[in-house]
Amino acid sequence: MAYAALVSLLQTLEESPQPMQQIPSHLLEKVGRLLRILDDPSRKNILSIRDLEGKIRDASFEAQDIIESHITADQLELSESVSSGVGSCFCDIISALQNMFPVIHLRETSTDFMDQGMNLEVRGLERVIDELDLILEALSKIKDGKEEAPEAGNSRAAGSSRFVASNESGLVGLDEDLMHLRDRLTGFSSNLDIISIVGMGGIGKTTLARNLYNDRLIEERFDTRAWVVVSQDYSVQELLMVLVNSTRRDGGEVDKKIVEELKVSLHKNLKGRRYLIVMDDVWDTKAWDEVKRFFPDDNNSSRIILTTRQSEVAMYANPRSDIHRMNLLSVEPSWDLLRKTVFGQEDCPYAMKKIGRKIAKNCRGLPLAIIVIGGLLSRDITEENWKRIAQDVKSSIAKNDGDQFMEILSLSYDFLPRHLKACFLYMGVFPEDYEIFVSQLIKQWVAEGFIRPLHDESLEGLAKDYLSDLINRSLIEVRRRKHNGEVKTFIIHDMLRELCLKKAQDEKFLQIVNSYSHVFTQGGNNHRRANCGCLHQYSNFGIFKL
Structure with missing residues (x-):
């Protein structure tokens, strides 16, 4: 939240009234420098910068508090001077504000803003500036390579697809999606078609793509297939290695480490063959740009499936084609998925159905939430346990599998640009x-x-x-x-x-x-x-x- 704190501080500095002209001018300059650094997309995933963001946020908050407390004191002083003609109600409000926010009495310790050349507010701002200097120095070391700044790994990001896949309870509520996309995969169009499946985290994009990929009719239609999980912090070399090894004509594996050689090998493996490629969990257009030139279009009805949370990625990959947007499950499919997660092919006991339906409804149609809560219900199939969970589904998830569940949703937040x-x-x-x-x-x-x-x-x-x-x-x-x-x-x-x-x-x-x-x-x-x-x-x- 360092970026938002800096923007808010910048706004406060730029809108400060005349009495605050004594604010050190270099504070504004340092805020601008920090914003430019945080705006740099190449620095987004550097862990050392992430660690410094908390200090930037706190320093920005402190500076803003000092400036706003001074402005508030000015306004209250002005209000008090005219309060005698306003009425007791307004005076009561002013008094209440003073009791709630004692920080506004800073002026009482220094009657003039520049009393003796250095009052409390200015000393506070100078302290903030010193802190910002230390932060800028640390950021400079990272930029100059004097301090190791490791990139975030992709082990966490890749976990979302594995979690969903490991908890599949059959395809529930996605029959229409499956039929529509099966038709696109097996349609008569001879052109290479890029099909994008878009939706929020945990909605079932990977589950749908996996069912299509493993469909016998689709498997028989294509000469070769490959599935690769991209994730946020992908490695181009690793992506290419998976694609090349999955599409080799001899079924063996290569151990090439040079990216350009892998690209040539991929194009050679796919040339003249009808192929199906699934790129799962794509987060940005750069990942698509890295490999798209090496997918030949031989007018033989080859297909590529992308799963992504980002509509921009889908439209970029194929601006001429409709995006397949996934919807949340309605009440009945939600209950079907929950029942299958808990009981498999067996039926739910009659006494538990009403409670179960309520729990399913409270998952708000999100398959991932239904699967997680189903795991909790299956541990203790008693009316007492189910009623307790039904009272607060979100809290039940948080107390049990909440970390992994929230981690999957957090990927969307972590990938947001700072602004x-x-x-x-x-x-x-x-x-x-x-x-x-x-x-x-x-x-x-x-x-x-x-x-x-x-x-x-x-x-x-x-x-x-x-x-x-x-x-x-x-x-x-x-x-x-x-x-x-x-x-x-x-x-x-x-x-x-x-x-x-x-x-x-x-x-x-x-x-x-x-x-x-x-x-x-x-x-x-x-x-x-x-x-x-x-x-x-x-x-x-x-x-x-x-």
Whole structure:
């Protein structure tokens, strides 16, 4: 959340009133340098930079607190001078604010902002600048190669497909998807066809692709087949090795290490043959660019399947073809999948069906959630256990297989560019199942300082672009559109909202106030926002910046 903190601080600095001209000018310059570094996509996965982001965030928060406390003190001082003619109600509000936020009394320790040349606020800002200098020095060492900066490995990313595959309970609720894509794979078109399967994490993209890949009729139709998991942090060499070894005519394996030789071998292996290639879990267009030239189009009805959470990747790979978007399961298929996960081919006892259906419905149509909760139910098939789980499905997942489940969903968050992370986490302020109006959200994003100005484009226009990007990344779902096609409202899946809340707490971005106890949950210190809301009256919730 370092990027969002810097953007918000930059906005505060640029909008500060005249009395704050004494802010050291080099603070603005250092904020700009840090933003340019974080904007560099080549640095996105460097672990050393990730470690420094927490320090950047905290330093930015401290600077913003100092500046805003001074501005607040100015405003309250002005308000107090006119409060005698306003009425007792306004005075009560001012008094309440002073009691809630004692930090605003910093002015009392120094009557003039530049008292004796160095007051508390300036000393605080100088301390922040010293911290930013140390951070910039550390970042410079990484850039100059003086400090080892290992890239994040791909072991975690590759786990999502393996987890889904290992928990398959047969193809449930995907019959129409299977039939439609089977027709495309076996259709009469002789051109090379690239078929993209798009959907949120855990929705069953890999399961559907695996069923197509293993279909006997499809297997017999193609001369050769290959399946490769790409993941976020792929190695071009490893991708090519898998593809080359899977498509060798003699069935052997090569041990070539030179990428260019592997590319030539892949093209040679596929030339003149009808092939089926599955590229599973593709995250960006670069992965496709690395290999696309080596898939020959010999007008022999070859096919390539891509699975991805990113609509942009699908449209880039084949802009002339329709994307196959996967939908969440309806209630009946959800129950069928849960029943098969728990009982296999056996029937569910009658006494458990009503509870089971309720649990399936509460998974909100996400196959991954259904499979995970099915594993929990199968451990103790008693009415007491099932009723306990039915009371709070999300908590049951979190207490048991939550780490692996959330890890799969977290991949989408981790892959977001820095400017989108705060925008996504902000979805956590809205209640569960809340239909969010775009016009409302955009105003809040802009007010929070999440939208960084770009040339002459309006902040509202940029915010709409941000929202479209989140939609294309399968993180939010359009609910209603305007007559001109623009998005009017959208929703966020319950499980992705849980991801928002978890990440937001980790990043000290947001804290939910328990509506029953009216206290902060554990870890509530030093959070930037609080969501105070009633769990049942969705129209009554508030968002407060702390």
